[in-house]
Amino acid sequence: MKFKGRVWVFGDEINTDLIFPHSAFRVSPEEQVKLVFSDNRPGWSSLVQKGDILIAGKNFGTGSSRPGAVLLKRLGLACLVADSINGLFYRNSISYGFPALQCPGVSTMFEEGDIAEVDLLEGTVTNLRTGETRQGNKLSQSMADILEAGGIEELLIKEGYMD
């Protein structure tokens, strides 16, 4: 549960409708990922590379139950670290196997393009350029188990609830 990657920095109140816009409701999963942040940062989705890390301000994922986390995961992002994360978005992150960490103050630590090192079990984030480290919430073991399994769908298949 450790990640190292190039960061993208977003601000406060990044809501689910920006992450997973309504225009993505009636298209294929392959098309859906292209629409992430199409209203607030057009073209961004094509710049993301596998292993990149998303850094954001407060209330990331505020809004709907639509699983924005799964689009961020499919885009190739390794994880999300935000000052605070909406509770429903956080649950979706765990459910879809997309690691997320709440770490107050993280949004002030990075400039876009910096390299971050994230340790989910320890709850720490480090900026490798500045050397600054902050302590966020440690991931609980039960959440780690769901993430390790790859999310809820994988768990349900393993337990025989889904074919």
Added chain:
Amino acid sequence: MGMTMSEKILARHAGVPAAKAGDILTCQVDVAACHDMFFTVAGQIDFERVNRIADPDKCVILLDHAVPAPTAKDAHGAVKARAFVEKHGIKNFFDVGEHGVIHQLLVEKGFAAPGKLIAAGDSHTCAAGAMNAAARGFGPAEMVYVWCKGETWYQVSPTILYRLHGRFASQAVTGKDLFLYIAGVYGDATNMNVEFGGEGVGNMTISQRQSVATMCAEINAEFAIFPCDDVLREFLKERGDQEINAVDPDPDADYHDVRDIDLGKLTPYVALPHYIPNNCRPVKEVEGTEVHQVLLGSCSNGRLEDIALAASIVKGKRVAKGVRFIVTPASQKVYLEALKAGYLETLAESGAVITNATCGACYGGHMGLLGPGERCLSTTTRNFKGRMGDADSEVMLCSPATAAASALTGKITDPREFLGG
């Protein structure tokens, strides 16, 4: 140390004597409901592969977001929903004709009741807290988990108590204004529960409480719970509830914060565009702002009381030229009652467009989307950028009274000019 309402309901459903903030509990869920978007939107979870459900009688499935289907994709989603219901023997299915916005329907059909632990695939599920229930939204994957296993995990959150005092100064000030005031002054309640108490609660109608509880999703609250008082008991009696498992907070419950609000001092409020916490203002401060569309509806404010209030304001008057006034009842039942009471006639005579009961334009689905440069004043739940259409449109949120008054003038207008107070 005593327990809050949230803690008591979680403890009961986990089979443990007590719960406190920070605990992670596995709880049995009483009701697990999903709407059409679960079936329509691709890539969320492969629900057709589900082979067994713990208790089909605890499942509720309904169509609300896109009814009647505005696109073939939406129609296909409904086809899949009907097949799922058939396959798993789910009898609580509400198709077009007996439909309503999920949070309104859970109340009308009696699923939302005191002491219940409710899961639904929609962020505004906390709305059921008006019924003294602990209810929260889940994503599609977790809804399948709850259906399959009958349980899921809950992290017990700290609770903020709002103690309400007095009563609203006039009909022109409503539950929506109370919420917008709370969100504007105190900001978000991320990772916290919100509970309400104080003698002022007794001066609020159930419809007003539903509006407040629904909107608590917008301050990122986990649960939003009202107490079970005489007003709620009367409502439940009329609904036909046989028994009431009310949950009261302990007098020595441990709160993260206690905040007192005098309802009598509140004035009409609006939320400015794009986000709600710390972004709401008294109507007086933005009066005169031009609007192109006014929308009355949604799980927040599409109930009979909201429609009646709007009708009383527009009666005998005309909607301003250049303004589209759209009224979307929250359920088929509300639609029928508003029709019988003559409210829909009054609204249509004023120039309003009455739509079928649906989530409709609130989530940018259908029937009232916005073009570039347009501004909508709406009683719905969200004002996110692009929420109701073009990325360059704006949504501002308000009460049904402010909406109706503003539809008449074409500008944001204090409804007290029409209702007194």
